Amino acid sequence: MAWFYEHYRDTSAVGIHTTGKLHEERSAFQAIEVLETKGHGRLLTLDGMVMLTELDEFVYHDLLTHVPLCAHADPKQVLVVGGGDGGTVREVLKHASVERVVQCEIDERVTRVCQEYIPSVAGFLDDPRVELVFEDAVAYVKRHPNTFDAILVDSTEPIGPAAALFGEPFFRDLDAALRPGGVISSQSESPFYAPEVIQGLFGAVRRVFPEVHGYYGVIPTYPGGGWVFCMASHSRSPGDLDLDRAAALSTRYFSPAVAQGAFMLPSFVRELVTAGDAQA
């Protein structure tokens, strides 16, 4: 083993020094690999794309989880769409109000591999509040109207099995699956390398929800580092984030300062996430 590279859209690449392969398999959905690295802890890839490293996964999971949960008044029922590595569930469980978190992942093998090889991330899935569901989240969401206080879309890139998770029909189903006062979050890629993904996602979300807000963080092992997230709701906005709850969480990235600052977007990112305004 030497260097793992993810080449992104034939334009940029991220490299990670690897020291060994712990696991590889081809599931019904994708190629799954777990690699040992020199400076990043363990590395999970799906179809050759970096899903997480132990060095920096906390950034992604903090932002996807704690922003919407702190924006909700009292989140009890939470759905994680995708997120088979268990990292988002780990963060959801830090919220004392949460009574149940459903992780709906299409590929059970991702979860089982992470439970075996990356317990720092997947080692919290046996909590009694966790319900594991292995099926297409698109179908699951349709069957559960008016059920969840927060839905966190922890998807892969909008190609292959995850493509549907970026479209307006899916967000309409998410809206129906929310209880009153509900909030959703979604990851939405790099403003440098995938600006059209961001514009498309925010445009779709804005046709469903009146409150749509972009926020931004840095995940070194994702292409471009900078990563945009979307929070949407009928009633909750960034000003509703409970900073006392944010301060009480044990987190390495998220904090009351981040809860406010992450929404203060660079100009070119703000233009991308508000481009849908004109279309609406």
Next chain:
Amino acid sequence: MAWFYEHYRDTSAVGIHTTGKLHEERSAFQAIEVLETKGHGRLLTLDGMVMLTELDEFVYHDLLTHVPLCAHADPKQVLVVGGGDGGTVREVLKHASVERVVQCEIDERVTRVCQEYIPSVAGFLDDPRVELVFEDAVAYVKRHPNTFDAILVDSTEPIGPAAALFGEPFFRDLDAALRPGGVISSQSESPFYAPEVIQGLFGAVRRVFPEVHGYYGVIPTYPGGGWVFCMASHSRSPGDLDLDRAAALSTRYFSPAVAQGAFMLPSFVRELVTAGDAQA
């Protein structure tokens, strides 16, 4: 040509798809290359390290320049330490109050190469307010006490010629070169891959200046993407940033929102930049 890779500390790498080499030379100080790329415009490397690409240089130059200049009450005399590519000077010139900006770069060849091959960045150096000095900034600063309102340290990595630009003696000289009310900024590397550089720099600055503040941005082609900057002063703090001036600037990254949000640091970054507090 195919892919250019910068391998960082034998741990991570950044890759850029290149399509041709426009220039290469070995100056008295370093190897200088300008490459054409597929998705990043032109790429400048020094000793094989990415200095800038036309795709994302605006992030770095906006943060290094506009944060301290908007924090100063009325910046007239500005010194850029290093910054031979001219991008920082380009941004300084956007401030109407500035009467003179000195770019003190040790390697004249960097500037001349950029003037020839990267005019989008270096094409503003013939402005009558600009004074080009080609010498070691350490010596230049010592000879110019009580001269500048703002000093922007646009250095390379703290190895080779730039190592002195990260130490306490240099910051003492910068302090002496400032006029009353002066402000400095410095780039200080990735919190994921070079945390000890950040701790060292902030510790050194804090032993000289009472107001020392970290801020954070995303530069995709730098190792780790996330990049920490330092602003320091005897009298000016983030609360002094003039948001009206920030709003009036024509910039793609910087904005009044960024002027506030960039200082709202992730918890693990705040720990790094305040580690020096205990040592002080």
